[in-house]
Amino acid sequence: MSSFDHSKYKPFQAIAKPDRRWPDQRIEAAPLWCSVDLRDGNQALIEPMTARQKSRLWDQLVKVGFKEIEVGFPSASSHDFNFVRELIENDRIPEDVTIQVLVQARQELIEKTFEALKGARRAVVHVYNSTSTVQREQVFGLDRQGIIDIAVNGAELVQACADKYPETEWVFEYSPESFTGTEIDFALEVVNAVTAVWQPTPEKPVIINLPATVEMSTPNVYADQIEWFCDNVARRDSLLISLHTHNDRGCGVAAAELGVMAGADRVEGTLMGNGERTGNMDVVTMAMNLYSQGVDPKLNLANMDEIIQTVKECTQLPVHPRHPWAGELVFTAFSGSHQDAIKKCLAQQEGRDHWDVAYLPIDPADIGRSYQEVIRINSQSGKGGIAYVLQRDYGYEIPRWLSVDFSGSVQAHAEESEAEVGPEAIFDLFQKTYLNGEGRWQLGNYTVSREDHVDKLQAELSREGVQQQITGTGNGVVASFVNAMEAFTGKQIVLVEYSEHALSQSADAEAVCYIQLNIEGDRYCGVGRSHDIVQASLDGILRAINKSADRDAEAAA
Ligand SMILES: CC(=O)SCCNC(=O)CCNC(=O)[C@H](O)C(C)(C)COP(=O)(O)OP(=O)(O)OC[C@H]1O[C@@H](n2cnc3c(N)ncnc32)[C@H](O)[C@@H]1OP(=O)(O)O
Ligand SMILES: CC(C)C(=O)C(=O)O
Numbered sequence: 001m002s003s004f005d006h007s008k009y010k011p012f013q014a015i016a017k018p019d020r021r022w023p024d025q026r027i028e029a030a031p032l033w034c035s036v037d038l039r040d041g042n043q044a045l046i047e048p049m050t051a052r053q054k055s056r057l058w059d060q061l062v063k064v065g066f067k068e069i070e071v072g073f074p075s076a077s078s079h080d081f082n083f084v085r086e087l088i089e090n091d092r093i094p095e096d097v098t099i100q101v102l103v104q105a106r107q108e109l110i111e112k113t114f115e116a117l118k119g120a121r122r123a124v125v126h127v128y129n130s131t132s133t134v135q136r137e138q139v140f141g142l143d144r145q146g147i148i149d150i151a152v153n154g155a156e157l158v159q160a161c162a163d164k165y166p167e168t169e170w171v172f173e174y175s176p177e178s179f180t181g182t183e184i185d186f187a188l189e190v191v192n193a194v195t196a197v198w199q200p201t202p203e204k205p206v207i208i209n210l211p212a213t214v215e216m217s218t219p220n221v222y223a224d225q226i227e228w229f230c231d232n233v234a235r236r237d238s239l240l241i242s243l244h245t246h247n248d249r250g251c252g253v254a255a256a257e258l259g260v261m262a263g264a265d266r267v268e269g270t271l272m273g274n275g276e277r278t279g280n281m282d283v284v285t286m287a288m289n290l291y292s293q294g295v296d297p298k299l300n301l302a303n304m305d306e307i308i309q310t311v312k313e314c315t316q317l318p319v320h321p322r323h324p325w326a327g328e329l330v331f332t333a334f335s336g337s338h339q340d341a342i343k344k345c346l347a348q349q350e351g352r353d354h355w356d357v358a359y360l361p362i363d364p365a366d367i368g369r370s371y372q373e374v375i376r377i378n379s380q381s382g383k384g385g386i387a388y389v390l391q392r393d394y395g396y397e398i399p400r401w402l403s404v405d406f407s408g409s410v411q412a413h414a415e416e417s418e419a420e421v422g423p424e425a426i427f428d429l430f431q432k433t434y435l436n437g438e439g440r441w442q443l444g445n446y447t448v449s450r451e452d453h454v455d456k457l458q459a460e461l462s463r464e465g466v467q468q469q470i471t472g473t474g475n476g477v478v479a480s481f482v483n484a485m486e487a488f489t490g491k492q493i494v495l496v497e498y499s500e501h502a503l504s505q506s507a508d509a510e511a512v513c514y515i516q517l518n519i520e521g522d523r524y525c526g527v528g529r530s531h532d533i534v535q536a537s538l539d540g541i542l543r544a545i546n547k548s549a550d551r552d553a554e555a556a557a
Contacts, residue, residue: 105154132181336382
C-alpha cells in the first residue's frame with residue numbers, strides 16, 4: 001500500500017452557522033495593520049536577523065507606514081531584548097508608531113518583557129497561550145480549566161507589571177494561540193476570562209487576536225469562526241478583534257480578507273509573507289488587493305522595489321518572480337494575445353477616469369514599475385507585442401500588415417534560440433529583415449522629370465561594384481520606380497501597401513517608409529529610412545524586391 005494515504009487525515013469540522021452575514025460585506029476601508037516581520041517573520045528564519053538587519057527592516061516598516069510593529073520576543077533572548085532597548089533609548093520610535101512585543105503567559109518572561117519596555121511612550125504587550133485541543137491534551141496535559149488558569153494568570157501578571165510602570169501608555173493584547181484548532185465555545189470562554197481581568201472600555205480597548213496559527217480549513221470556515229466570535233464575545237465594543245493568519249493551505253490572505261468582512265478590525269502579517277512554515281499573511285498582497293479595488297490601504301507601497309530589496313536582504317529569502325503584485329514578472333506579458341490586448345488598451349487609457357487595461361489590474365507605474373517591462377517577447381509572443389517594442393524603444397510605428405509579416409521572423413528566431421528575445425535583438429532582426437541592403441541592389445543617383453503629365457525616373461543601381469541604369473515612367477516617382485524595376489527584373493510588381501511617418505526618436509527628422517509589394521503573386525515587405533521621403537520610399541521598394549530576389553536565389557540553390 002502506498003504511504004501517500006489520505007485516509008490518515010480527518011476533515012476539519014466547521015461550525016454550524018447558517019445565519020452568516022459576512023458574504024454580503026465589502027471591505028471599504030483598510031484594517032488596522034500590525035507588522036510581525038521582526039517577531040514571527042524573524043523566528044521562522046534559518047538565520048535570525050542580525051541587529052543591523054532588524055534595524056534596517058524596522059526603518060523600512062516605519063517608512064511603509066505601519067503604526068503598530070511587533071518588534072520581538074524580548075524575554076526570549078538578549079538579542080531581542082537589546083533591540084527593544086535600542087529603539088527606546090535611541091528615540092527611534094516615531095510619535096505615531098507603537099511597538100508591540102510577544103510573551104508567553106509565564107511570570108518570569110512577563111517581568112522581563114516589562115523590563116525591556118521601560119521608558120517606552122506607548123507599547124502593546126501581547127501575551128498568549130495555546131488553547132487548541134491537541135496542545136491542551138498532548139503538550140500541556142491540562143483540561144480546559146487548566147488552560148483558562150494559564151491565560152488568567154498571565155493577564156493578571158501583565159496588569160500587575162503594567163501598574164508598576166505608569167509612565168508608559170499600555171495596550172494589552174491576548175491571543176488564544178491555535179485559535180483555529182480550538183473549540184469555538186472554549187476560545188470564547190478563555191477570552192472572556194482574560195477580558196474580565198483587564199476590564200477594557202471603548203475608550204481603552206484591548207486587542208483580542210484570533211490566530212490561524214495553522215491554517216486548517218477553507219477561508220470561509222475561518223470567516224464563520226470570526227463572525228460567530230464577534231457576535232458572542234463579551235465587551236465587544238471594548239475589543240479590537242485582530243487576525244493573524246498563516247498560509248499553510250495557501251489562503252492566508254483570503255482568510256484575513258474574509259475575516260475582515262466577518263467583523264475584524266485589525267490584521268497582523270508580514271511583508272511578502274515571510275513567517276513560520278509557509279509563512280504569515282502577506283500584508284503587501286492584502287494591501288495591494290485593497291488598493292486595486294479603489295480602497296486606500298493606508299500603507300505606502302509605491303516603492304515596491306526598495307521594499308523587496310530590504311526584505312530580501314534582511315530575511316535572506318528570495319521573492320518569487322510571480323509574487324502577487326510585487327514579483328518581477330507580474331507586469332510582464334509574453335503571450336501574443338495578452339500583448340495585443342495590453343497594447344490596444346494602453347493606447348486608449350489616456351484621458352480615462354479609471355484604469356481599465358486588460359491583463360493589467362493596476363498601473364505598474366503606481367508601484368514604481370515602468371511600462372518597459374510590460375511586454376517581453378519569446379516564442380509565445382504575437383505581432384502586437386513586437387510592434388509595441390519597436391514603437392516604444394525605437395520609434396517605428398509599424399503598420400499591422402508589417403507586424404504580421406515580421407512576427408513570423410521573430411517567432412522563428414525565438415524558437416531557434418529557445419530564449420526570450422530582447423528589444424535589441426528584435427530591432428536587429430527588424431533591420432536585417434527589412435532595412436538591409438548589403439550585398440544586394442542599392443539605389444544610387446536618380447532624376448525625375450515630367451513630360452505631358454507623365455513622370456519619368458532614371459536611376460542608377462549598384463551591387464558589389466556592378467552598376468545598372470534603369471528607367472521607368474508612371475504617375476509619380478513611386479509608380480515610375482516600380483515600372484523601372486518591373487523592366488529590370490522582368491517580373492510583375494504591384495504596390496499593395498504604403499505607409500510612412502517621421503521617426504520620432506530621430507533628432508534630425510528622418511522619415512521611415514513601409515512598403516508591401518505583390519511580386520508575381522507573392523508578397524514582400526521592405527522598409528526605407530532617410531531624411532528624404534522619396535529616397536525612403538524607393539529604398540523600401542528596392543528592399544522588398546531584393547527579398548524576392550533572395551527567395552529566387554534560395555530556390556535555385
Ligand atoms: C505560534 C507562535 O509563533 S508562538 C511564539 C513562538 N516563538 C517562540 O517561542 C520564540 C521564542 N521562544 C523561546 O525562545 C523560548 O520558548 C523561551 C525562551 C521563551 C522559553 O523557553 P523555555 O523556558 O525553554 O520554554 P519553552 O518555550 O520550551 O516552553 C516550555 C514550557 O513553557 C510552557 N509554555 C509554553 N508556551 C506557553 C505559554 N504561551 N504560556 C504559558 N506557558 C507556556 C510549556 O507548557 C512548557 O512547560 P513545562 O516546561 O512545564 O513542560
Ligand atoms: C502568538 C501567535 C499570535 C502567533 O504567532 C500565531 O498564533 O501564529
